[in-house]
Amino acid sequence: MNILDRYHAMEYGPAPEARNEADAWLAARDFGKALFIGGDWKAASGGKTFETSEPSSGKLLAKVSDASAADIDAAVAAATKALPKWSAASGYQRAKVLYAIGRAMQRHQRLFAVLETIDNGKPIRESRDIDVPLAIRHFIHHAGWAQALDKDFPGHKGVGVVGQIIPWNFPLLMLAWKIAPALAAGCTVVLKPAEFTPLTAILFAEICERAGVPKGVVNIVQGGPEAGVAIVNHPGIQKIAFTGSSEVGKIIRKATAGSGKKLSLELGGKSAFIVFEDADLDSAVEGLVDGIWFNQGQVCCAGSRLLVQEGIADALIAKVKTRMSRLRVGSPLDKNTDIGPLVDLTQLDRVKGLVAEGARQGAVCWQPDAALPSSGYYHLPTLATGVSPANILAQEEVFGPVLATMTFRNTEEAIELANNTRYGLAASVWSENVNLALHVAPQLKAGVVWVNGTNMFDAACGFGGYRESGFGREGGREGMFEYLTAKLPLGPIIKPATTSAQPVEQADGSAIDRTAKLFIGGKQVRPDGNYSLAIATAKGKLAGEVGLGSRKDIRDAVSAARACKAWPEATAYNRSQVLYYLAENLSGRAGEFTARLTGLTGATPKAAREEVEQSIERLFLYAGLADKFEGRVHQPPARAVTLALHEPVGVVGIVAPDTSPLLGLISLVAPALAMGNTVVAVPSERYPLLATDLYQVIEYSDIPAGAINIVTGRSAELAGVLAKHDDVDGLWVFADAETCAKAEAESIGNLKRVWSGNGRGLDWASDEAAGDAFLRRAVEVKNVWVPYGD
Amino acid sequence: MSSTIREADVGSSKVTPLPARAAANTAVPLDHRVARNPGMKLDLGFMESVRSVNRSALERRVASLTKRRSIKADNQAAWLLRAVACMDLTTLNSNDTEERVRRLCAKAINPFRRDIVEGLGISGETIRPAAVCVYHPFVATAVDALRGTGIHVAAVSTAFPHGLTPLSTRLQEIEASVRDGADEIDVVIPRGLVFGAKWRELYNEIVSMRAACGDAHLKVILGTGDLATLRNVMLASMVAMMAGADFIKTSTGKESVNATLPVGLAMVRAIRAYFEETGYLIGFKPAGGISTAKASLDWLVLMKEELGRPWLEPDLFRFGASSLLTDIERQLEHHLTGHYSANHRHAMA
Secondary structure, rough: HHHHHHHHOOOOOOOOOHHHHHHHHHOOOHHOOOEEEOOEEOOOOOOOOEEOOOOOOOOOOEEOOOOOOHHHHHHHHHHHHHHHHHHHOOHHHHHHHHHHHHHHHHOOOHHHHHHHHHHHHHOOOHHHHHHHHHHHHHHEEEEEEEEHHHHHHEEEOOEEEEEEEEOOOOOHHHHHHHHHHHHOOEEEEEEEEOOOOOOOHHHHHHHHHHHHHOOOOOEEEOOHHHHHHHHOOOOOEEEEEOOOHHHHHHHHHHHHHOOOOOOEOOOOOOOEEEEEEOOOOOHHHHHHHHHOOOHOOOOOOOOEEEEEHHHHHHHHHHHHHHHHHHOOOOOOOOOOOOOOOOOOOOHHHHHHHHHHHHHHOOOOOOOOOOOOOOOOOOOOEEEOOOOOOOHEEEEEEEOOOOEEEEEEEEEEHHHHHOOOOOOOEEEEEOOOOOOHHHHOOOHHOOOOOEOOOOOOOOOOEEEOOOOOHHHEEHHHHHHHHHEEOOOOOEEOOOOOOOOOOOOOOOOOOOOOOOOEEEEEOOOOOOOOOOOOEEEEEOOEEEEEEOOOHHHHHHHHHHHHHHOHHHHOOOOOOOOHHHHHHHEEEEHHHHHHHHHHHHHHHHOHHHHHHHHHHHHHHHHHHHHHHHOOOOOOEEEEOEEEEEHHHEOOOOOEEEEEEOOHHHHHHHHHHHHHHHHOEEEEEEEEOOOOOHHHHHHHHOOOOOOOOOEEEEEEOHHHHHHHHHHHOOOOOOEEEEOHHHHHHHHHHHHOOOOOEEEEEEEEEEEOOOOOOOHHHHHHOEEEEEEEEOOOOO | OOOOOOOOOOOOOOOOOOOOOOOOOOOOOOOOOOOOOOOOOOHHHHHHHHHOOOOOHHHHHHHHHHOOOOOOOOHHHHHHHHHHOOOEOOOOOOOOOHHHHHHHHHHHOOOOOHHHHOOOOOOOOOOOOEEEEEOOOHHHHHHHHHHOOOOOEEEEEOOOOOOOOOOHHHHHHHHHHHOOOEHHHHHEOOOHHOOOOOHHHHHHHHHHHHHHOOOOEEEEEOEEEEEEEEHHHHHHHHHHHHHHOOEEOOOOOOOOOOOOOOHHHHHHHHHHHHHHHOOOOOOEEOOOOOOOOOHHHHHHHHHHHOOOOOOOOOEEEEEEEEOOOHHHHHHHHHHHHOOOOOHHOOOOO
């Protein structure tokens, strides 16, 4: 084709990115010694390797060391050895190392990008312009956190040795999201990249060698499931950070139950992309290109569900189709490629299977008329219309370039459809009306909401999910907490509850009989099973009987808590005043509660009075903090504000301890209420009468019905019911170790946020058993990105 | 109903096609002819439906657009030639003289050194700027210099660059330039009408300008650097097209901000919306500040991605440029020799 032909054709033609440097790098490596442990390059102890190949051709790239459990032991040992010195290093020293890593990566940016594209199949435009610069940004940003640690996180220290397992869709970027905050916090790391994409992590390890990262601080172990399992179960690891599928996330949650390991999970999604009738439709279409057709749709937060207002649906779909026909599918190393191959044949088969099933279930699947390259795992961009919420394409994460489309009639229905999913990672809201956009954003159950944008990420902004999209945040101040532990004053080891506290003597019969009931939905109700539990005084006399709550009572209590909108929607000032009023009313009955405590626990009147006074003080504290534990405004390097909102977790189950039975209960319930959660509380099994006395105070303190519900009974049993209830969002358990472990293990139905004392109580009387550490667990951080400019 | 951009169906149109004119560039193998936009009644409801323009999103689109497409080697040379073929070679200086204008016309007639033409293998075709753009006093000079070449003569008009003289004066100015032989008239709008949302008045003015043009092409300059918001750019574009503009054009080159890609994106989307509503293809002319070969490629990519291949022809796309041609010549020389070139190695205008 001569230049005149080209002048008439006006096609782009190929624009291949050179790969000679990357090929030279590949040729010069011994991938049989690819385990970076304690600063040395090692072969797998069993000598095993796995293959990584090029998705655009299927061609073998390297045979890479496949770490065994013994190699993980060695890596954890190296990380453990390096920990004391690294965690004791000054913030400045750690900052210098993070900075050096970031700068060294910058100097090898293009090699990183080309290797990533060769190994993963993502278009070079994306690895070059998005993945690699953002990875670098994370290291440079977190250098600052290393130095600001003492000032910004007083009372916190690094969690220790962390095990990190990352996926194949953003190999280097996910590595950066994991390693940068860990190093800033003074942790040492054992990181396992995905088998499909080991290469850039190897280059990163080489960078670490050159950048002066002390030996053993960063250990990178290549491997498959065996290595992953060994990391998750390793007793020498204090925290697991995982990004991947919800299925594996649940396995990890279960495996780490009772281990005391800190855990953050960044899992799947089925994110809504909501287009209102007053949106800039052309820009919304580009948003979809950046949303669902970014990285071939292999993005956990991909806007895979298009929800479009009925009146503009036809116009928008027409525009989407036109735009889809201009997407270029081809070699990922070509700078003009928009869509490269999927990562592997298994992934391609999975996507094809889901599309076929979606079509069988009634979806109309449309693809542009484009030729696919003859080799490689390519899938055309696909638009599915006529998708009902029940269709598999609306329900399941496809992890491919497939957009499922639904329409809505009004704002309320848009929100309902958007939230009609087990996931809760991200959402996009398109409207030129800021009133509408900021009305909708807080109502979406998603950890990240983009207004008039999509797939915006930054090291200064938190990223992470609600619901089964996982928990924990990566990036920003909120992300740092995942690698830090707060010092809380520990209490005694909690023994399993026994029935030995049964009263032996009857009451003397002088007082009028009182029936303590359950408190559900603002009403005193009898337990569904109509059994009671006798409660003894400290001296073994019958103090009273409480309802023996069962799974059905928990069910009713959770329903009541879920139905209560008045409390989460109340202003923080309003909640504050109600909690003050509760404190005021409790104060008015301080004498009665003191007597009850003395009678039940045998505490001296002085000690009992002290506990009551402290309970009132704590209510006062959280009443005052209700409107002060605020979110932040992050500053990403874009003309946008990112509002890190503190939102209530939702329905929180609280299993309160026997020690300090009034103060312990209030120490847990008050922060949860202050942040707008609704609560299902299981009070101390031994001293539940304090809680049943308390509901009388609650009843005349203007707390809306359902905001707090009290179910008395067997703590271990009720904790299990709460753990397995998939409409409970958070669960705080201060009980014996077995109950705590079981609650964690059984929380996987909906991946509720569990805070357990792991068999230890807290020293509830301590001033340190209150404050931000509690409030932080009572909120989800939602990052709402609001780009601006007119 | 698909909104895929199609070529206008001239056959069934009642509108007269643009007057047959000799092409500046030979053998344009177009399978379409552009039906002249007859305009439409001022439709405020339609304007309301296109007023949502999100600046941040447009900025993100153009930022990634220029990174998503890369044009290399022979294709790059071909695309740069295309930029020349879509060029209004312009001189709009207060010290212009007839001699200066004659030099510019000579450059337009013969834009490339002979070794470059031969090296690129393009001697079989004429590739040169589509028009020369001058102030009114030089129209006759340019017409004379360009006679028989097919290169159009464009006159900036209507109290360029501000548009702030009585309408009758401005219309007389158009008529004078048409009389002198200009077949393209670049008019400016009074920006105040946009700020005042005096859409009816703006519409009426442009309708009379179109009438004054007769057979000459009407290019409506919005002065986007003055319009403050992309929403204003979108609405003013729409009024201009409804009033019968053949082209909409960004800037005079005299505003403090000239043609920018976000502004261009808003305008080409306006063109697309107008096409979807009426079936008429409107031309686009970014002008001011486009002086590098690389920048010209970005604009061509914008046209191809947002509007498609028909908008890479001089009947639907023009650059208003003066120094761009020299930079393209330097790039073409580099393409042939592998040596980076210098301005003085190419004939000045």
